[in-house]
Amino acid sequence: MSIVAAYVVPHPPLIVPAVGHGEERAIQRTVDAYEEVARRIAAHAPDTIVVVSPHAPLYYDCFHISTGDAAHGDMGQFGAWDAAMNVPYDPSFAAAVSACARARGVPICGSGMRDGELDHATFVPLHFVNERYAGYRLVRVGLAGLPPADHREIGRCIAEAARDLDRSCVLVASGDLSHKLKESGPYGFAPEGPVFDRDVTDLLDAGDLEGLFAFDEAFLEAAAECGLRSFQIMAGALDGLACTHELLSYEGPFGVGYAVAAFEVQGADGDGAVAAAVDAAADKRDAADEAAGEGGVDPFVALARASVEGFVSTGRPIARPEGLPPELADARAGVFVSLHEGGNLRGCIGTIEPVTGSVADEIIRNGVAAASEDPRFPPVGEEELDALSYSVDVLFPPEPVDSEAQLDPARYGVIVEKGWRRGLLLPNLEGVDTVAEQVSIARAKAGIAPDEEGVRLQRFEVVRHDRGGGARRG
Numbered sequence: 001m002s003i004v005a006a007y008v009v010p011h012p013p014l015i016v017p018a019v020g021h022g023e024e025r026a027i028q029r030t031v032d033a034y035e036e037v038a039r040r041i042a043a044h045a046p047d048t049i050v051v052v053s054p055h056a057p058l059y060y061d062c063f064h065i066s067t068g069d070a071a072h073g074d075m076g077q078f079g080a081w082d083a084a085m086n087v088p089y090d091p092s093f094a095a096a097v098s099a100c101a102r103a104r105g106v107p108i109c110g111s112g113m114r115d116g117e118l119d120h121a122t123f124v125p126l127h128f129v130n131e132r133y134a135g136y137r138l139v140r141v142g143l144a145g146l147p148p149a150d151h152r153e154i155g156r157c158i159a160e161a162a163r164d165l166d167r168s169c170v171l172v173a174s175g176d177l178s179h180k181l182k183e184s185g186p187y188g189f190a191p192e193g194p195v196f197d198r199d200v201t202d203l204l205d206a207g208d209l210e211g212l213f214a215f216d217e218a219f220l221e222a223a224a225e226c227g228l229r230s231f232q233i234m235a236g237a238l239d240g241l242a243c244t245h246e247l248l249s250y251e252g253p254f255g256v257g258y259a260v261a262a263f264e265v266q267g268a269d270g271d272g273a274v275a276a277a278v279d280a281a282a283d284k285r286d287a288a289d290e291a292a293g294e295g296g297v298d299p300f301v302a303l304a305r306a307s308v309e310g311f312v313s314t315g316r317p318i319a320r321p322e323g324l325p326p327e328l329a330d331a332r333a334g335v336f337v338s339l340h341e342g343g344n345l346r347g348c349i350g351t352i353e354p355v356t357g358s359v360a361d362e363i364i365r366n367g368v369a370a371a372s373e374d375p376r377f378p379p380v381g382e383e384e385l386d387a388l389s390y391s392v393d394v395l396f397p398p399e400p401v402d403s404e405a406q407l408d409p410a411r412y413g414v415i416v417e418k419g420w421r422r423g424l425l426l427p428n429l430e431g432v433d434t435v436a437e438q439v440s441i442a443r444a445k446a447g448i449a450p451d452e453e454g455v456r457l458q459r460f461e462v463v464r465h466d467r468g469g470g471a472r473r474g
Contacts, residue, residue, distance in 0.1 A: 002162045003241065004044050004265050006171040006234045007037045008204060008227070010258035011055070011121040018080035026253050033249035033260035034128045040262065040316055042133035046170040048090045049129065049136045050158050050237075052230040053174050055119035056142030062107035063154055064142035065094050071138070073118025073126075085130060087118065090137035093161055093169075097139065100157035106150050121174040136170075143229045148213045151229050155236020173234035175227015177201075177257025185255015187224055196223035197250070197257040200231070204261040206355040207245030209235035234263075242266040244317040244365065245356075266319035299325060300392040300465035303360060304337045307367030308390070312382050317368050320360050328360040334395035335362040336426060336462075337370045339380065341387050347374040352395065352415065352424060352460075363392055391466035393426055398458040409438040412459040416442040418452065427462060 014020035015031060024031055041049070057064040066089060074084035098108045118126075122140055129136075141154065155171075162169035177200055178193035179185070196219070203211040212231050220228060248260040303321070310318035320329075336350025349369035356362050367390075371380040380388070398415055401407065407414055413427040416439060423446030425438055432438050439457070440450065448455060 002167075002265075003159050003169050003171060003237055004046060005040060006173065006238055006243075006263045006265075007041075007125075008173050008175070008231060008234065008259055008261040009034060009037060009125050010176045010227070010256075010260070011053075011124040011174050012176070012254070012256070012258060013075060013078045013120050013124065015124060016075055016078075016080065016083055016127050018083040019075050019078045027251050027258060029249040030251050030258045030260060034125075036248060036315070037125075037260060037262060038128040038132045040264070041129050041170050043314070043316060044168065044170055045133065046136055047167045048093050048139060048162070048169045049126075050093075050139045050141060050169060050171045051122045051125060051174055052141045052143070052171065052233045053119055053121040054143055054226050054230055055121040056140050057109070058142050058144065059109050060145035062109040063101065063144045063146070063150075064109045065098055066138075066140040067091065067094055071118050071140070073123040075120065075123065078120070083127070085118070085123070085126060087126060087138045090139050090167075093137070093139050093165060093167060096161035096165055097141070097154070097157045100160050101154060104153050104157065106146075106153050106157075107144075125172045125174055141233065143233075148229070148232050151232040152213070152236035152239070155233040156239055158233070159237045159239070159241075171234055171237050173227065173230040175230040177225060177227060177252070177259055179224040179226065179256050180222075181252045181257060182255035187255065189255075190222050190224065192219055192223040193257075196220070196225055197252065197259075200225075200228070200257075201247055201250050201259050204231075204245070204259060205247035207243065207263070208355075209238060238263060238265070242320070242357075244319075244361070246317070246365075246368070264317055264319075298392075298465045299328060300359075300363065300394070301390050303328065303363050304367045304390045304392050305388075307337075307364040308339065308371045308380065308388065309385050311368045312371060312380050312385060317364060320358070320364060324360050328363075329358055331359045332357065333359050333362065335359060335366055336393040336395070337363060337366040338391045338393070339370050340389045340391070341384060346384075346388060347371055347377050347380065349374055350393065350395075350424075352398065359394060389466070391464060393462040393464050396461045396463075398460040401457045401459050404435050404439060404457065407435045407438065407457070407459055409433065409435060412461060414438050414442050415458040415460065416446050416448060417456045417458070418446070418448050418454055421446040421448055423448065428464070 014023045070088045072086050101108050177197045179187040180190035180193035183189045212235050243263040243265050246262045250259045332354040334351045334353045338348040339346040347370035349366050409432050410428050414425050416423045423442040425442040
């Protein structure tokens, strides 16, 4: 066993209802995402939960790892003494992390007088976990005034300890983003604050954990960030592991950025429930195909269907199946996954350029998003699965064009850009018969007015995979 999942979470005290007294409703998307994380952790049923906390004892020259048999925590400093917990520690796991770190030349500090209680950045995520799951032991890791490379090494040691001890382990990287998003916020405003939050959420959404190590220290100080080093430890723990990645939510109404992100390790222990649900759905669909005399389902469509059915049935993304053809497992491209029900669009989400390591991972990611994140539709329900049909568009790289005369809505998709605004429309869509219609819809999706000038156009071709026609260009 080893790391089975890792999650980025914030730690605003008011998200605990006994502290917020209703104010937590102002960050309802964060609450909902937190509850989703807790559901996933309960489904994994880990032996050990490692919480990396910016508010655990912090030292300039060493990393703190809590020792002992158990710890108490409460929210008394925020006026909620009844919000309390007692949590058992995992001493052998903590010792294994410490031994690994020392062997790699990374200094460790054990518990001392400053470690009497759980800090609120540990308490808040465990508050949500404890509502659904109680079968774990805790390891609490602090940050240090040491370089990012040392934070990465601590993460690697957490993963090594989990493997060596044969522990099923979930890592929770607790950390807020910038504290300077609004003049009205508790720390005021700095222009670097929103930029930092945008950059980090983009990295988390794309699964680009290496990008977490590329920030300038002066920029980080100006942005008044909290959680980056927690996230860097998480990145170290996930080094070399194939993971799905999702940005579940981002909000900043109080002037502090709150992000929730999920990284599910593919093929890890704990995926059995997902695999079983996907296999059952596939068996059911294959039986229906056989009864209808239909065979040879396109593997791109089959993977999109498995992605949606697995996620809707279990609440978790599926792992990438083994034995996929090279054009799925090895190639990289932007991908759009479209769902239809009764001939009507039911969801469509995609990526213009690849953000994962393969077309297969792109399909899995975007299938989940099409079923659950398309703002035009409610999330797909389990009762709808049998009625859905799927298409997968694999995009060729876009190319710039000088005028609309170079467009053809039957052959080319179009991208309309001006500044940071960008709208895309796929080719060969029913009801879109002219270039003017295609560009008009793409402009509207980007929020670009019909008479607005200075617009840049790009075109692209696709290979479309669907149940009826297999794979075809355009």
